[in-house]
Every structure is written in structure tokens, then in C-alpha cells.
Amino acid sequence: MNGIRVRLAAVACTATLAALSSTGTASAQPGGIDCRYLLTTYPGGFTATVLLDNTGPAVNGWALTWTFPADTTVQGVWQSRITQPGPRSAIAVNTPWNAAIPTNTTLGFGWTAAAPATDIPTDLTINGIPC
Numbered sequence: 001m002n003g004i005r006v007r008l009a010a011v012a013c014t015a016t017l018a019a020l021s022s023t024g025t026a027s028a029q030p031g032g033i034d035c036r037y038l039l040t041t042y043p044g045g046f047t048a049t050v051l052l053d054n055t056g057p058a059v060n061g062w063a064l065t066w067t068f069p070a071d072t073t074v075q076g077v078w079q080s081r082i083t084q085p086g087p088r089s090a091i092a093v094n095t096p097w098n099a100a101i102p103t104n105t106t107l108g109f110g111w112t113a114a115a116p117a118t119d120i121p122t123d124l125t126i127n128g129i130p131c
Helices: none
Strands: 007-010 017-020 026-028 031-044 045-054 062-065 075-078 081-085 087-091 107-112
Touching: 075 081
Parallel strands: none
Antiparallel strands: 007 031, 017 026, 031 045, 045 107, 062 087, 075 107, 081 087
16 A cells, blocks of 8 residues: 555563452452554554453453653544543543453454654553553
């Protein structure tokens, strides 16, 4: 495709996942979540998909945070809710229908964004644990 780059990064993080309980308290669990960040770039922006591969115990409720390398405006989102506390920071949280990530399954979500730079973030955390 003319003018479009596709990049896949296994921002591989086998983090010990802190699973949220119904009260919102984090507790350490064995196993972890592997995060994969897939990126398709185009002039002025990109489309990103994050895949969360659960190799540990089931998770109920998740939040992924990261920092973009440049000011970024998230424009469209699927399978999560994304907020931007600042022009470079982002927080994606589960929707009511995909809060659970059972053991040995993968959950995916994504977004489109306008941005001058499209480098892959290096500081992803899930439920507060580096990914």
C-alpha cells in the first residue's frame, strides 16, 4: 500500500498481573499478561491494536496505561474506553462486556489517532504492572 507502513511490536511483557477484586484492591497473582502492540501508520496518524494474551489466572477488570512519544489525539476506539489525561498519556479500560480475560485467552482492542510521530510506546502497564 502506497504511503502506509505496518509495524508489529511484541511489546512483550510477562508481568505478574495485579488482578482487581470487586472492591478495586489489587492483589498479586502468578502468571501474567503478554502485551502486543500492532501499529499501522499513515501520513498524520496511525491505527493501533493491543492484544492482551493471558497466560496466568483469569483477570476480571483491566486498565492499560502508556505514554505516546508525541502529542496524540485519539479519534476512534473499539473494544475499550480510552481517556487522555494529557496530550501524550492514555488510559484504556475494559468495557462491561470484556472485563474478564480468562486463562489462556487473548483480548484485543484498538484505536485510531492523529499524531506527528508514530513510535511504539515503551511504558505500557496493565493494572499498574509494567508490561
